[in-house]
Amino acid sequence: MMSAIGDAVHVLPVVTALKRHRPGCRITWFLAPGPASLVRGHPDVDEIVVFSARGGVREWLGLRERLRGRTFDIVLDFQVALKAGLLTAMIEAPVKLGFDRRRARDMNWLFTTERIAPRANQHVQDQYFEFLEHLGIPSQPVEWKLGPWDHETGLMRDVLDSTDRPIVSVAISSARLGRNWPAERWADVIDAIQERHGLRAILVGGRSEPERAAERIIMERVRERPVSTLGCSLRELVALIRGSALVMTPDTAPLHIAVALSVPVVGLFGMTDSRRTGPYRASHDLIVDAFREPSDGDRIMVEKRNGRMERITVEQVLAKVALWHRTRR
Numbered sequence: 001m002m003s004a005i006g007d008a009v010h011v012l013p014v015v016t017a018l019k020r021h022r023p024g025c026r027i028t029w030f031l032a033p034g035p036a037s038l039v040r041g042h043p044d045v046d047e048i049v050v051f052s053a054r055g056g057v058r059e060w061l062g063l064r065e066r067l068r069g070r071t072f073d074i075v076l077d078f079q080v081a082l083k084a085g086l087l088t089a090m091i092e093a094p095v096k097l098g099f100d101r102r103r104a105r106d107m108n109w110l111f112t113t114e115r116i117a118p119r120a121n122q123h124v125q126d127q128y129f130e131f132l133e134h135l136g137i138p139s140q141p142v143e144w145k146l147g148p149w150d151h152e153t154g155l156m157r158d159v160l161d162s163t164d165r166p167i168v169s170v171a172i173s174s175a176r177l178g179r180n181w182p183a184e185r186w187a188d189v190i191d192a193i194q195e196r197h198g199l200r201a202i203l204v205g206g207r208s209e210p211e212r213a214a215e216r217i218i219m220e221r222v223r224e225r226p227v228s229t230l231g232c233s234l235r236e237l238v239a240l241i242r243g244s245a246l247v248m249t250p251d252t253a254p255l256h257i258a259v260a261l262s263v264p265v266v267g268l269f270g271m272t273d274s275r276r277t278g279p280y281r282a283s284h285d286l287i288v289d290a291f292r293e294p295s296d297g298d299r300i301m302v303e304k305r306n307g308r309m310e311r312i313t314v315e316q317v318l319a320k321v322a323l324w325h326r327t328r329r
Contacts, residue, residue, distance in 0.1 A: 001031070001078040002051060002087070005234065005253035006277070008035035009144065009260055010125050011078055012042070016143040017132055019044040028072065030087060038234040041149060053083040064090060076131055077112055080104050085111035097131060121300040125280045142281075144260035148239045155239035159227060165200040168193060169241055169258075170226065171249035172203055173214040178271040178306050179250045183214035187221035188314045189248070189321075194224050196318075197325050199245070201226035204237055204254055246324055248317070250309065251277050259283070264328075266320045270308030273301040286320045288312050 001011045008031065015027055028047040031039060036050045051063050067090055077088045077098040088096050088111040098104055098112035100119070109115060116130045129139040148155055160167065170190065173180045190201045203218070203226050205211045211230055219225055229240060238257060241247055247258040247265040251272045258265040259279045267279055270290040278287055290311040291301070 001029075001035075002053065002084060003032045003035065003079070003081075005035045005038060006256040007078070007124065008039060009146070009253070009256040010128055010280075012039070012144045012146065012260065013125065013139065013142045014076070014078075014128050014132060015042070015044050016145055017137055017139050020143075021137045034234070038238070041147075041151075041235075043145060043149075051087070053087075060086075063087070067091060075112075077108065078128055078131070080106065080108045082106040082108070084108060088112060097134065099127075103127075121276060121302055123276055123278075123280060123300070146238060146257065146260040147235070148242055152235060152239060156229070156232070156236050156243070159202065159229060159240065160243040162227065163200040165198055166245035167202055167240075167243060168199045168246040168248060169202050169204045169244040169254065171205050171247070171252055171254040172218060173205060173208075173211040174250060174252040175206065175208040175210060176252075176271075177210055178304065179252060179309065180210060180214070181250055181268050181270075181309050181312060183217035184221060185312075185314050185317075186214065187218045189317050190218065190226055191223050192314075192318050193321055194226075197321065202240060202244070203228040203230055204232070204240055205230050205252075207231040245328070246321070248321075255279060264324055266317065266324065268309065268312055268317065270310075270312060271304050271306060273303075275300045276302065286324055288316050288320055 001007050026046045029045055030049045030051055032052055033050055036048050039045055040048055052059055072093040075088055075091050075093045075096040077084055080099055085108040096112045097114045098108055100115045101109045116134045132139045172186050193199045194201055207230055215228055215230055241257050241263055242261050244263055247254055247263055249255045250268045255265050255267050259282050265279050265283045266286045268288050273291050274287050274289055290308045291305055
């Protein structure tokens with residue numbers, strides 16, 4: 001699993017289960033630079049091979065050279081994409097385990113020697129646990145061990161100690177436009193939660209243009225400016241979320257980090273199905289869902305639906321914050 005930060009969080013319970021089952025095994029993880037910065041230092045990851053598939057031919061040739069003479073016992077290919085298939089083909093191993101043919105997009109199944117059993121769509125976390133089931137390894141208890149780790153106790157202390165109010169971390173945007181909620185509505189929500197519930201809002205996320213644009217709009221509209229930490233490192237983000245009483249976010253990495261840290265999260269879903277990518281076994285009562293239709297029934301949907309985030313109202317989000325506030329007392 002090389003690219004998506006949220007998916008890297010979902011892989012962590014598989015890693016911890018492997019180590020729990022066989023403590024002496026050695027785990028090498030092939031990761032893109034972004035998620036590698038989140039996972040580096042994890043107690044159950046022995047080696048990270050940083051690889052950017054966007055680096056072109058030179059990057060691929062360099063990886064081939066790094067792999068020369070190396071063999072592994074098994075490859076777990078969680079990423080149904082051509083780049084992951086090509087990487088799987090390059091790695092020397094007698095067993096290369098991937099998804100069944102229906103779920104392996106981009107002909108990913110061509111690069112694996114074994115495939116997990118076909119199954120209906122599940123939550124992404126449960127789909128990754130299917131790899132453990134195939135190997136006869138228990139997935140429970142579910143452990144992320146995401147930190148903050150002992151040497152990180154001072155991360156973001158200046159921000160966390162700057163207020164005596166409970167902190168709500170707000171991921172105002174992502175780089176994927178279809179998952180974003182209008183910044184003007186975020187501004188209204190931030191005003192309300194700071195005034196009604198005595199919370200202190202902190203903006204979290206990256207420095208992509210959509211995120212910076214949302215930040216500008218929010219700062220211009222709110223009555224009390226939140227603290228902005230946009231562009232902080234992923235390990236700093238972990239520390240911020242760990243110190244938060246609540247997280248508010250669309251379907252993006254901070255949501256899954258919050259789940260891994262057992263922090264309640266108000267999740268806004270319109271483009272994607274929360275039953276597949278929502279908070280895993282947590283905060284279901286705090287989800288604002290504009291994705292699903294009554295005709296969907298119980299099916300878990302893989303498709304993406306554009307234009308749904310605009311259906312979410314400020315009042316719906318504030319109702320979820322109020323619900324969290326009542327249950328917190």
